[in-house]
Amino acid sequence: MNWNATIITHKGEKRIAVAVKRTEEHTAFIRGFVGSKWSQTLKTWHIPDTEENRAYFGLPLTSTFVPNEEGRAQITKFKSWLDSKRYSPNTVKTYIDAVKSFLVYFNHKKLEDITNQDLIQYNNDYILRNNYSESFQNQIVNALKLFFKITGSENFDVEKIERPKRAKKLPIVLSKEEVNRLIEVTGNLKHKTLLALIYSSGLRISEALNIKPKDVDSKRMLIHVKNAKGKKDRYTLLSHKVLVMMREYYQVYQPKMYLFEGTKGRMYSSRSAQAALQNAAVKAKITKRISLHTLRHSFATHLLESGTDLRFIQELLGHSSPKTTMIYTHVSSTSFKNITNPFDM
Structure with a gap:
């Protein structure tokens, strides 16, 4: 995919302008950031000017985005500790990025001088000002609590850090007809098979991309999901229809290590998978704001509506607590079917 990225100042704020072709695929790609x-004025897409985004588009990094020498040394120690405790690579990256972002903001301070008040300032001036989500703020809090607990600081009281209140949002769910339409309009066999697998097995995108051909048990009609979230293995359902699609896909692409591979046999990227979904959503004329995780939500909701016991759904999804699975009772239409609307009376 071709693009041209440059640093610009837009409305007094540093941004990265990304010029891409005005196609559905390119639009879905840039919306993934x-x-x-x-910008209607500049006639271009633009994204936040962050170290990660600069690195992705090959733009030069500046010292503004790098913690001071003490911060870098402590981050190295923190990463070593996380690795020794066998935290997952995703968790390590999330925590390191969160700590790095915080320490960059206080480059002018020694670690021993950073206080809880600085975290409040960071929340107000950076997270809230840039309208970042509660989940992002929660990641920052989790990372900093662990970081300062490990590195130690007299002025930073870990026990007095409060997490933000989470908004109680219900998941967006597609109807069975919408899921079918979404998959039907997907012309690319790899994308079609991937989307169908995620929905029919209730997989997280990371789980789907980590699946290897040997994990597919066609005799028992199960998929072995290995080392999933929380380092837990589990089995989930394998659809007969999806198995047919997978066999056709396997004959055409002949993957070597992972079931879904990108260039040079590497694991297929989640960004490419997300772009494929958004492209399909446009073609299927689905106006809901969906992500790949929406397919997992839809899988669970449709199982519940068809009468599957909540405990089985919990097992299939790999939830540690039944409370997590209970959210689908709030989006299922089953409980409302026997209620007569007073307007219809």
Whole structure:
């Protein structure tokens, strides 16, 4: 995919302008970046000017985005500790990025001088000002609590850090007809098979991309999901229809290590998978704001509506607590079917 990225100042704020072709695929790709916006004035897409985004588009990094020498040394120690405790690579990256973001903001301070008040300032001036989500703020809090607990600081009281209140949002769910339409309009066999697998097995995107051909048990009609969230293995359902699609896909692409591979046999990227979904959503004329996780939500909701016991759904999804699975009772239409609307009376 071709693009041209440059640093710009838009409305007094540093941004990265990304010029891409005005196609459905390119639009879905750029929308995959958090904080992406279209400027009617500049006639270009632009995204937040962060170290990660600069690195992705090959733009030069600046010292502004690098913690001071003490911060870098402590981050190295923190990463070593996380690795020794066998935290997952995703968790390590999330925590390191969160700590790095915080320490960059207080480059002018020694670690021993950072206080809880600085975290409040960071929340107000950076997270809230840039309209980042509660989950992002929660990641920052989790990372900093662990970081300062490990590195130690007299002025930073870990026990007095409060997490933000989470908004009680219900998951967006597609109807069975919408899921069918979404998959039907997907012309690319790899994308079609991937989307169908995620929905029919209730997989997280990371789980789907980590699946290897040997994990598919066609005799028992199960998929072995290995080392999933929380380092837990589990089995989930394998659809007969999806198995037919997978066999056709396997004959055409002949993957070597992972079931879904990108260039040079590497694991297929989640960004490419997300772009495929958004492209399909446009073609299927689905106006809901969906992500790949929406397919997992839809899988669970449709199982519940068809009468599957909540405990089995919990097992299939790999939830540690039944409370997590209970959210689908709030989006299922089953409980409302026997209620007569007073307007219809």
